[in-house]
Amino acid sequence: MTVRSEWSSSSHKVCRAEIGYALAAEYWGQGIVIRAVKMAITEGFNEFTDLVRMQALVLIENKASQRVLEKLGFHMEGLLREYTIHKGTVKDLGTISNFLKVMESSRISLRPFKVSDADDFLKWASDDKVTRYLRWNTITSREEALAYIEKVAIPHPWRQSICLDDHSIGYVSVKPELGDDTCRAHVSYAVSAEYWGQGIAKQALRMAMSRVYKEFPCLVRVEALVEVENKGSQMVLEKVGFVKEGLLRKYGYCKGEIRDMFIYSFLSTDKIM
Amino acid sequence: MDSKLITLRPFKLSDADDLMSYAGDDQVTRSLRWKTLTTKDEALTFIKDVCIPHPWRRSICIDDRSIGFVTVFPGSSDDRHKADLGYAIAAKYWGQGITTKAIEVAISQVFKDSPNLVRLQAFADVENKASQRVLEKAGFQKEGVLRRYGYLKGNIKDLNIGEPNLLHVKLDPESN
Numbered sequence: 001m002t003v004r005s006e007w008s009s010s011s012h013k014v015c016r017a018e019i020g021y022a023l024a025a026e027y028w029g030q031g032i033v034i035r036a037v038k039m040a041i042t043e044g045f046n047e048f049t050d051l052v053r054m055q056a057l058v059l060i061e062n063k064a065s066q067r068v069l070e071k072l073g074f075h076m077e078g079l080l081r082e083y084t085i086h087k088g089t090v091k092d093l094g095t096i097s098n099f100l101k102v103m104e105s106s107r108i109s110l111r112p113f114k115v116s117d118a119d120d121f122l123k124w125a126s127d128d129k130v131t132r133y134l135r136w137n138t139i140t141s142r143e144e145a146l147a148y149i150e151k152v153a154i155p156h157p158w159r160q161s162i163c164l165d166d167h168s169i170g171y172v173s174v175k176p177e178l179g180d181d182t183c184r185a186h187v188s189y190a191v192s193a194e195y196w197g198q199g200i201a202k203q204a205l206r207m208a209m210s211r212v213y214k215e216f217p218c219l220v221r222v223e224a225l226v227e228v229e230n231k232g233s234q235m236v237l238e239k240v241g242f243v244k245e246g247l248l249r250k251y252g253y254c255k256g257e258i259r260d261m262f263i264y265s266f267l268s269t270d271k272i273m
Numbered sequence: 274m275d276s277k278l279i280t281l282r283p284f285k286l287s288d289a290d291d292l293m294s295y296a297g298d299d300q301v302t303r304s305l306r307w308k309t310l311t312t313k314d315e316a317l318t319f320i321k322d323v324c325i326p327h328p329w330r331r332s333i334c335i336d337d338r339s340i341g342f343v344t345v346f347p348g349s350s351d352d353r354h355k356a357d358l359g360y361a362i363a364a365k366y367w368g369q370g371i372t373t374k375a376i377e378v379a380i381s382q383v384f385k386d387s388p389n390l391v392r393l394q395a396f397a398d399v400e401n402k403a404s405q406r407v408l409e410k411a412g413f414q415k416e417g418v419l420r421r422y423g424y425l426k427g428n429i430k431d432l433n434i435g436e437p438n439l440l441h442v443k444l445d446p447e448s449n
Contacts, residue, residue, distance in 0.1 A: 135351065180306070183421075184422065220421045221419075221420065221421045221422065223419075243420070245417040245418055245419055245420065246416040246417015246418070246419075247416060247417070248394075248416055248417075249392065249414075249416065250354065250355075250391050250392045251355065251392060253351045253352060253353070253354055253355075254351075258354050258391055258392075263417060263419065265419065265420055265421075267420055267421050268421075
């Protein structure tokens with residue numbers, strides 16, 4: 001398995017990489033390549049921090065490889081004719097597939113929840129993996145989903161749906177404190193497990209930070225509390241530019257347990273990374 | 274100072290004059306959220322409307338005369354296991370270990386009075402070294418600096434906004 005970054009002639013950051021792989025024939029057809037490539041994608045995006053796009057080139061006749069890439073979420077972009085010489089013959093290169101780190105950032109948006117989001121909301125809010133570190137319980141029915149949207153999400157000062165092509169795949173919530181403390185707010189978020197590892201939470205948080213500081217002019221500080229074992233969320237926050245301030249022992253009560261939490265903050269003067 | 278003379282008890286209306294002597298002092302109220310008291314009437318109202326109904330506010334007394342206060346603000350609903358500690362003492366009693374002693378007494382009382390309490394926290398302005406020393410001596414552990422944590426008296430330069438806060442914590446010794 002190789003993930004190779006391309007160097008551009010200027011000294012711009014390396015944003016693009018190409019993935020290639022092969023597997024011993026005796027192990028074909030067992031889902032091994034899919035699992036391996038999935039791990040490589042995650043690691044590749046973690047190690048090459050400026051990486052935004054991963055691409056793969058596949059010969060037209062290599063249907064198996066095309067299936068692998070499509071299952072992993074690669075999008076076929078086109079057919080490159082007479083693109084390459086493969087073992088002595090000029091070949092059309094079947095597909096350029098690509099795996100965009102942020103799902104083409106223009107496809108991700110933040111907007112208020114709507115009652116019509118109920119089905120999409122139920123898909124991810126019913127997943128224990130997604131709600132594990134949240135204070136609210138997994139949603140189990142469409143009625144609960146509707147009730148939650150109408151009674152909690154819509155009246156909330158700032159709870160927005162993270163949307164992919166206008167379908168809800170998660171949420172970001174910013175809640176200012178009351179009274180004298182409205183200069184301070186608390187942020188929380190979740191993304192559908194199906195879309196983990198693609199920079200969506202990061203992008204949503206960046207958008208949220210930029211917007212809330214404009215919408216709440218007296219806001220000075222946004223803080224986030226993260227459980228010690230939730231490394232994924234810690235990385236997201238750090239990459240967006242949140243600063244870890246300390247470990248608050250036995251601070252948070254979540255789903256019946258009192259837990260230690262890291263406290264992070266992002267100030268109005270901090271830079272979105 | 275004989276520390277046996279330091280006691281904690283609920284406030285009484287008759288504490289009004291003594292309360293004025295420290296709560297009317299800008300030096301003392303500088304790091305507090307509440308405004309400096311200016312008249313005896315304000316002191317009486319403050320005792321009646323704020324101190325007495327409070328879930329846990331005690332007068333720090335020497336010979337049963339109020340020289341300061343300790344307050345514990347419990348969290349609500351999901352935060353019941355947590356509470357915030359606040360305190361102040363008349364300037365003439367500073368630097369004599371009185372505050373530390375009072376806090377130690379308060380801590381042991383409040384953990385007994387609140388069976389759900391697991392975590393007691395206190396905030397001290399980064400520049401308020403005296404308060405930090407009190408907390409450390411009383412057994413609090415510094416957990417971090419919270420940047421631009423909050424407004425105090427609308428003054429951006431002074432405390433909280435533009436000034437970080439240290440969060441100190443004391444855990445219930447029984448539950449550890």
